Amino acid sequence: xxxxxxxxxxxxxxxxxxxxxxxxxxxxxxxxxxxxxxxxxxxxxxxxxxxxxxxxxxxxxxxxxxxxxxxxxxxxxxxxxxxxxxxxxxxxxxxxxxxxxxxxxxxxxxxxxxxxxxxxxxxxxxxxxxxxxxxxxxxxxxxxxxxxxxxxxxxxxxxxxxxxxxxxxxxxxxxxxxxxxxxxxxxxxxxxxxxxxxxxxxxxxxxxxxxxxxxxxxxxxxxxxxxxxxxxxxxxxxxxxxxxxxxxxxxxxxxxxxxxxxxxxxxxxxxxxxxxxxxxxxxxxxxxxxxxxxxxxxxxxxxxxxxxxxxxxxxxxxxxxxxxxxxxxxxxxxxxxxxxxxxxxxxxxxxxxxxxxxxxxxxxxxxxxxxxxxxxxxxxxxxxxxxxxxxxxxxxxxxxxxxxxxxxxxxxxxxxxxxxxxxxxxxxxxxxxxxxxxxxxxxxxxxxxxxxxxxxxxxxxxxxxxxxxxxxxxxxxxxxxxxxxxxxxxxxxxxx
Numbered sequence: 020x021x022x023x024x025x026x027x028x029x030x031x032x033x034x035x036x037x038x039x040x041x042x043x044x045x046x047x048x049x050x051x052x053x054x055x056x057x058x059x060x061x062x063x064x065x066x067x068x069x070x071x072x073x074x075x076x077x078x079x080x081x082x083x084x085x086x087x088x089x090x091x092x093x094x095x096x097x098x099x100x101x102x103x104x105x106x107x108x109x110x111x112x113x114x115x116x117x118x119x120x121x122x123x124x125x126x127x128x129x130x131x132x133x134x135x136x137x138x139x140x141x142x143x144x145x146x147x148x149x150x151x152x153x154x155x156x157x158x159x160x161x162x163x164x165x166x167x168x169x170x171x172x173x174x175x176x177x178x179x180x181x182x183x184x185x186x187x188x189x190x191x192x193x194x195x196x197x198x199x200x201x202x203x204x205x206x207x208x209x210x211x212x213x214x215x216x217x218x219x220x221x222x223x224x225x226x227x228x229x230x231x232x233x234x235x236x237x238x239x240x241x242x243x244x245x246x247x248x249x250x251x252x253x254x255x256x257x258x259x260x261x262x263x264x265x266x267x268x269x270x271x272x273x274x275x276x277x278x279x280x281x282x283x284x285x286x287x288x289x290x291x292x293x294x295x296x297x298x299x300x301x302x303x304x305x306x307x308x309x310x311x312x313x314x315x316x317x318x319x320x321x322x323x324x325x326x327x328x329x330x331x332x333x334x335x336x337x338x339x340x341x342x343x344x345x346x347x348x349x350x351x352x353x354x355x356x357x358x359x360x361x362x363x364x365x366x367x368x369x370x371x372x373x374x375x376x377x378x379x380x381x382x383x384x385x386x387x388x389x390x391x392x393x394x395x396x397x398x399x400x401x402x403x404x405x406x407x408x409x410x411x412x413x414x415x416x417x418x419x420x421x422x423x424x425x426x427x428x429x430x431x432x433x434x435x436x437x438x439x440x441x442x443x444x445x446x447x448x449x450x451x452x453x454x455x456x457x458x459x460x461x462x463x464x465x466x467x468x469x470x471x472x473x474x475x476x477x478x479x480x481x482x483x484x485x486x487x488x489x490x491x492x493x494x495x496x497x498x499x500x501x502x503x504x505x506x507x508x509x510x511x512x513x514x515x
Contacts, residue, residue, distance in 0.1 A: 021211070022359030023046075025335065029202065031407060039345075039346045039351075040300075040347060041112065041293075041299045041300050041347045041348060041349055042111075042348070042349065043348050043350075044153075044210040044361050044484045045346070045348060045349045045351070046351070046461075048126045049158075050348075050350060050351060050354055051354060051362040052509075053344070053346055053348070053354070053359060053471070053473055054351045054352070054353075054354025054355040054357070055355070055357035056340060056344070056351075056355075057153045057337050057340060057352055057354075058358035058359055059164060059227055059353075059357040060112065060115075060227065060334070060336045060337050060340060061094060061115050061117060061334060061356075061359050061360070062091075062230065062359065062429070063227065063230040063233075063334060063336075063338070064115075064117040064334040064336060065090050065091055065094045065117045065118055065228055065389075066087065066090075066360070066372060067088045067116075067118075067120065067123070067384055068090060068119070068120065068123055068262060068328075068364050069083065069086035069087045069095040069116035069118070069309075069327050069328070069329075070083070070086075070087070070375070070380055071123050071180075071183055071187075071491065072086065072123060072126045072127065072130075072329070072380075073086050073087075073184075073373075074124075074186075074187060074192070074316070074377060075123075075126070075192065075254070076127065076130055076131070076135070077192075079415050079466065080247075080370065080373045080374055081250060081373075082170065083120065083373035084250065084254065084366060084369045084370045084372075084373040085260070085261070085264055085327060085329060085369075086328070087369040087372050087373055088260050088327045088363050088365075088366055088369035089120050089260045089264075089326045089327040089362075089363070090328045090329075090363070091154065091359050091360070091362045091363030091369065092115055092328075092347055092348065092360060092363030092364075093118075093259045093319070093322060093323045093326050093328040094115075094117050094118065094325060094328075094331065094356075094359050094363075095323070095357065095359035095360025095361070095362070095363055096319075096322070096356065096360055097116035097315070097319035097323070097331050097356075098114075098117075098352060098353070098355060098356030098359065099311070099353050099356035099357060099360070100319065100356075100514035101114050101116050101315050101316075101319070102114060102115070102174040102350075102352040103114070103348040103349065103350070103353040103464075106312075106324055107314075107319060108311070108314065108315045109307075109309040109311060109315050110304075110308045110312040110315065111197075111308075111311075111349060112292070112295050112296055112299065112300075112312070112345055112349060113295060113299050113337070113341060113348065113349040113351070113352040114291070114292065114295050114307060114312065114333050114334075114337075115333065115352055115355065115356070116124035116315075116316070116319055116331040116332070116333060116334065117331065117332065117333075117334040118250045118323070118328055118330075118331060118332070119284050119287075119329055119330055119331065119332035120141065120176060120180060120391065121172070121180075121280055121283050121284055121321075121328070121332070121443060122277075122284075122289075122329040122330055122331075122401065123180065123183070124179045124180070124183075124423075124442045124443055125138075125177070125276060125277060125280055125438070125444060126138055126329065126442065127183075127346060128438050128441060128442070129141065129273045129276065129277070129438060131437075132269065132273075132388065132434050133265070133268065133273050134265065135163070135265040135269045135327075136263070136265040136266035136267045136268050136484075137240065137262070137267075137268045137269070137270045137273055138266065138273065138277075139267055139277070139324045139325075139327065140267045140268050140270070140273075140274070140324070141269065141273035141274045142277055142281075142320065142323070142324040142329065142330050142433070143267075143269075143290040143320075143321050143324035143325070144269055144274040144277070145157065145277035145278040145280065145281035145320075146281060146317050146318075146320035146321045146323075146324065146330055147317065147321060148278045148281070148319060149278065149281040149282060149284070149285050150313070150314060150318070150416055152282075152285075152298075152372075153285055153310075153313050153317070154310075154314075159287070159441060160282075160285065160286060163451060163454065163455065164282060164283075164286050164451065164500065165402070165454065166401070166402045167398070167399050167402035167403075167408050167411070167412060168397040168447065168450040168451065168454065169283070169286050169397065169398055169410070169414075170394075170395045170396070170397070170398030170399035170402065171399065171412055171415055171416055171447075172283050172395070172443055172446055172447050173391055173392070173395030173398065173445055173448050173452055174392055174395030174396055174416070174422055175389075175395075175419045175423070175442055175445075175446045176391055176392075176395070176442075176443050177388055177389065177391035177392025177394075177395055178392060178423075179423060179443070180384075180391060181388045181389060181392065182384070183388075184380070184381045184384050184385045184388050185385070186379065186380030186385065187377040187378065187384075188202065188203060188206035188207075188378050188381035188382055188385065188484060189202055189203060189206075189209075189378070189381075190202040190329075190378060191377035191378055193398045194303070194377070196387075199342075201243075202376075202377070202378040202503070203378070204323075205236060205240060205245070205265055205376065205378040205379060205382070206238060206379070206381050206382035206385075207382065208238075208239060208360055208382070209229065209232050209233065209235070209236030209378070209379050209381075209382030209383050210232070210382035210383070210385055212228075212231070212232040212235050212236065213228045213229050213231075213232030213382070213383055213385075213386060214228075214386060216228035217386065227386055229383045229384060229386070230318040230383075232382070232383045233375065233379055233380065233383035236378075236379035236382060236383060237375055237376075238297045238380050239373075239379075240376045240378075240379055241287045244390075245376050246375075246376060247374060248374060250370050250373065250374060250484035251367060251374060251460070253370075253379070254366040254367040254369070254370035255366050255367065256365060256366070256367050257364060257365060257366075258364065258365075258366045259364065260326050260327070260363060260364075261327075262326050262327070263324050263325060263327070264327050264497055265327065267324075267325075267422050272434055272435030272438070273435075273438075274432070275435060275439075276300055276435060276438045276439055278437070279444055279447055279448055279451075280443060280444055280447065281284050281320075281330060282447070283443070284316070284320075284330060284332050285313060285316075286318055287332060287333075288312060288313060288332060288333050289309060289313070291332075291333040291335050291338070292304045292308065292309050292312045292333070294335065294338055295338055295371075298338050298341055298347070298350075299341060299347035300347070304439065305505040312333075314335075314511060316331055316332070332347065337352065337355075341441065346476045348452075350353045362377065364427060382426065401413035405459075407457055407458075407459045410453070410457070411453045412450070412453055413449075414449055414453060415445075415447075415449040415450035415453065416446060416453050418440055418445045418446065419440075419442055419445040419446030419447075419449070420446075421442045422437075422442075422445055423441045455493070462495070
């Protein structure tokens, strides 16, 4: 599609001045540089899930390295498929796929009970069920799961992740040095570097502040003698991730819980799909693009479960990168997927990230998880406030946050009861049930392109802080202008 045609957009969308249109392919040298920028953002969005799960479950460096390699491998392949298109899969829009934060807390609850293989099996079942449900009942998703429930889920998700980040800042749960002032000082140094770059940095320095902060904190930890590189030296340079490393099983209770959590992911990707096409093509996503996006996510999440990774979701930080560089080509995202895939095929690369001290990681992601909580609050505030919605929010947040805060309160009940009422699953479950049962709900079916994430797209076609945003400042220009890739308007006009 030519750039002029793309400017017209669908449904009467207005054209946007751009460096490269969504379906234009840059020259090879530029394509590689554009892809590298996206890959750096994908890298940081991919790392938190395996690192937090490994830390929470007490995995050693070898098992942590396996989780990281699997996450990178899956993210790379799914990003390429989603953006480039492979057969019936892929919406062919510039959207990246990374591990969803929503599945981190459930992993820490479910895996100790049914094993990591049981958790992976539950994720696979959830992905299949959500894919089928979306195809059959997509128009009812907004009725059952309106935006204020999405906001509540994000708020609870943020509170839980902040707790995990602080535990890492103190040294990691179960560590002999937990709470040591040295750990907290290292975490504080990493956090301050991230904060300064986020506030005063420009372009790439601002957008990739957490990744840079983690790198600097890692160097400080090495100088303090807190890093053991023995597992890195033993790792191979090339290796394929081993599927089903922990085996697989399908416990019914875990499958039910994960299916409920997976619905949150479907609602989230609907909003991000709309934000992506709004920024990249000046129009809302078509029903065909939306259906292919969700189908690809469902298939990708099944693939992720087979390769020891959490289900995938769209990485919204890359939308902000496109908004800054005015380069919207999906081919750059496809190349980024290739870079991430290569990283996943290098065990030594994954081993380096597996030895990052917990305080460094905790300090780097603390502000990120706080931004997720703020995004949830913003979505709630932007939704219509009635006595009915406030009742639903009050009860669901009280249950989700309350039981998550009081460990052991439900120990006398079956495992599925305690899991269904804690944290993200508890908030989503109670909110959905109350939304269906309480009088006054809107029973009119809603178009799937709206998706129930109205806050995903802000005015003037720029993405707001989309649910699941992986970097502070997403969509506000706080992302890479690095490598001198932003062209001026005259150069853009000449090429057009």
